[in-house]
Amino acid sequence: MALRVAVIGSGPAGIYTAEALVKQSAEPVQVDVLERLPTPYGLVRYGVAPDHTSIKSIANYLRRVLELPEVRFLGGVTLGDHLSVEDLLGRYDAVVYCTGAMIDRKLGIPGEDLPGSVAATDFVNWYCGHPDVDPDRFTLDSSEVAVIGVGNVAVDVVRVLAKTSDELRSTDVPHDVLERLSESQVKAIHMVGRRGPEHAKFTLKELRELGELANADVCVRPEEAVVLGGDFPRQVQGNIKVLQSWSAREPVGRPRRLDVRFWLRPVEILGTERVEGLKLERTRLSEEGRVVGTGEFETLPVGMVLRSVGYQSVPLPGVPFSDRTMTVPNEAGRVRDREYVAGWLKRGPTGVIGTNKSDAAETVRTLLADLEGRERVDAGPIEALLAERDVRPVTYEEWLAIEAAEAELARTLGRGERVKLAGLEAMLRACRS
Ligand SMILES: Cc1cc2nc3c(=O)[nH]c(=O)nc-3n(C[C@H](O)[C@H](O)[C@H](O)COP(=O)(O)OP(=O)(O)OC[C@H]3O[C@@H](n4cnc5c(N)ncnc54)[C@H](O)[C@@H]3O)c2cc1C
Numbered sequence: 001m002a003l004r005v006a007v008i009g010s011g012p013a014g015i016y017t018a019e020a021l022v023k024q025s026a027e028p029v030q031v032d033v034l035e036r037l038p039t040p041y042g043l044v045r046y047g048v049a050p051d052h053t054s055i056k057s058i059a060n061y062l063r064r065v066l067e068l069p070e071v072r073f074l075g076g077v078t079l080g081d082h083l084s085v086e087d088l089l090g091r092y093d094a095v096v097y098c099t100g101a102m103i104d105r106k107l108g109i110p111g112e113d114l115p116g117s118v119a120a121t122d123f124v125n126w127y128c129g130h131p132d133v134d135p136d137r138f139t140l141d142s143s144e145v146a147v148i149g150v151g152n153v154a155v156d157v158v159r160v161l162a163k164t165s166d167e168l169r170s171t172d173v174p175h176d177v178l179e180r181l182s183e184s185q186v187k188a189i190h191m192v193g194r195r196g197p198e199h200a201k202f203t204l205k206e207l208r209e210l211g212e213l214a215n216a217d218v219c220v221r222p223e224e225a226v227v228l229g230g231d232f233p234r235q236v237q238g239n240i241k242v243l244q245s246w247s248a249r250e251p252v253g254r255p256r257r258l259d260v261r262f263w264l265r266p267v268e269i270l271g272t273e274r275v276e277g278l279k280l281e282r283t284r285l286s287e288e289g290r291v292v293g294t295g296e297f298e299t300l301p302v303g304m305v306l307r308s309v310g311y312q313s314v315p316l317p318g319v320p321f322s323d324r325t326m327t328v329p330n331e332a333g334r335v336r337d338r339e340y341v342a343g344w345l346k347r348g349p350t351g352v353i354g355t356n357k358s359d360a361a362e363t364v365r366t367l368l369a370d371l372e373g374r375e376r377v378d379a380g381p382i383e384a385l386l387a388e389r390d391v392r393p394v395t396y397e398e399w400l401a402i403e404a405a406e407a408e409l410a411r412t413l414g415r416g417e418r419v420k421l422a423g424l425e426a427m428l429r430a431c432r433s
């Protein structure tokens with residue numbers, strides 16, 4: 001009898017886990033990929049920026065895994081809501097948790113909860129058309145916006161704010177969101193790093209794209225682009241060179257302006273009813289290498305603050321979780337007997353899509369070694385239990401119907417290859433009509 005494994009979450013980690021499980025030859029394995037949304041691919045669909053179409057095309061690889069005969073996709077099924085860990089262990093030989101990192105890290109400064117102070121997770125979900133966020137959630141009515149953090153997510157957010165809606169027209173951005181973007185009043189974007197150019201987390205290719213924006217001048221202050229010492233990895237040297245070349249540029253009068261700032265940490269988001277400014281303190285590194293304030297302050301007159309300081313996993317009911325690392329404690333992917341973890345939930349929210357492949361492979365090696373020769377769990381299919389609870393999973397074919405409706409919508413609107421359907425109801429209508 002084939003080993004039966006439930007993979008929870010259909011992002012890269014979940015799908016690479018399914019692939020590693022069924023593509024090895026030691027043991028026949030059947031995998032069910034259970035996903036809370038009706039759609040697969042996790043952050044490839046609802047994170048990767050809409051204008052990064054070549055990265056998004058990784059979905060074509062992931063799709064081939066879901067089409068393998070040993071793999072089934074069951075959408076609209078949430079662990080902790082429709083099913084418990086006990087339910088899963090009663091019906092599968094093993095469970096692999098791959099639920100990623102869904103929420104934002106907090107800054108812990110006054111004013112963080114004011115209207116207009118926004119987590120990048122929310123903003124990204126909005127422009128990616130995630131069903132958790134209403135397409136009308138944001139109106140970009142402030143002329144100045146600050147983006148805190150200098151990682152690749154901050155760069156994505158800045159690019160979406162800086163581009164015109166025409167530049168995004170051929171992407172899959174939901175139509176209502178594109179309209180909100182076309183009404184944007186944003187003129188100045190301040191991207192703020194609490195350390196220097198040599199410490200920024202963005203990668204060179206992504207940084208360079210900011211210098212090629214047709215609609216925005218990019219400015220760096222020469223004094224903030226100065227870097228002492230020189231023995232940096234190639235990527236970092238590349239970043240420094242690009243930033244220093246921008247510090248010598250003069251604005252040429254493009255409609256928007258991007259200021260990339262360094263050595264400033266946010267200390268307070270100002271305002272009474274909503275965000276009216278961002279107070280920053282100049283920083284330096286202490287002898288121990290920690291970021292410390294210098295007592296010199298500056299205020300940016302912004303009406304919106306986008307906090308892009310990293311993602312964070314949430315605990316799954318009944319699954320061990322460390323409040324220190326905000327991950328599921330594991331040894332080479334093993335959590336407890338017959339329970340495993342992979343992806344961002346296992347190692348934290350860092351690394352590119354491909355990083356999850358080797359990560360999943362490690363978990364699968366552990367799982368197969370643990371279960372070798374073990375007696376199989378022999379209970380009925382999960383659908384019977386879900387049916388008792390009035391849950392009808394979205395099948396892979398139904399997901400294809402959502403995709404087809406998105407392609408049809410793009411044709412009707414005269415936009416690119418596809419336009420995302422906004423909201424759960426629209427997706428369920430498309431797949432069940
Ligand atoms: C905004 C953003 C942009 C990015 N852009 C790039 C990029 O351009 N290139 C690149 O290489 N990397 C990029 N990354 C990184 C990449 O997306 C991650 O490495 C990768 O998605 C992590 O995979 P994962 O499967 O662990 O998590 P996820 O992709 O988040 O997948 C988790 C899945 O689990 C599901 N789920 C959650 N809870 C439950 C539950 N209780 N029950 C059932 N299902 C559940 C979720 O709906 C989701 O589908 C980006 C990350 C972010 C945040």
Ligand SMILES: NC(=O)c1ccc[n+]([C@@H]2O[C@H](COP(=O)([O-])OP(=O)(O)OC[C@H]3O[C@@H](n4cnc5c(N)ncnc54)[C@H](OP(=O)(O)O)[C@@H]3O)[C@@H](O)[C@H]2O)c1
Binds near residue numbers: 149154265311352
């Ligand atoms: N195109 C791509 O390949 C792509 C696109 C998007 C995301 N990703 C990947 O997805 C992962 C997550 O990206 P991310 O941008 O969310 O995270 P990240 O790379 O960890 O960057 C987080 C940024 O927030 C800053 N920060 C953290 N806490 C802060 C605080 N309290 N105050 C001020 N600044 C603070 C960090 O500064 P410090 O360094 O000082 O802590 C850093 O600049 C990364 O591995 C990234 O490469 C890749």
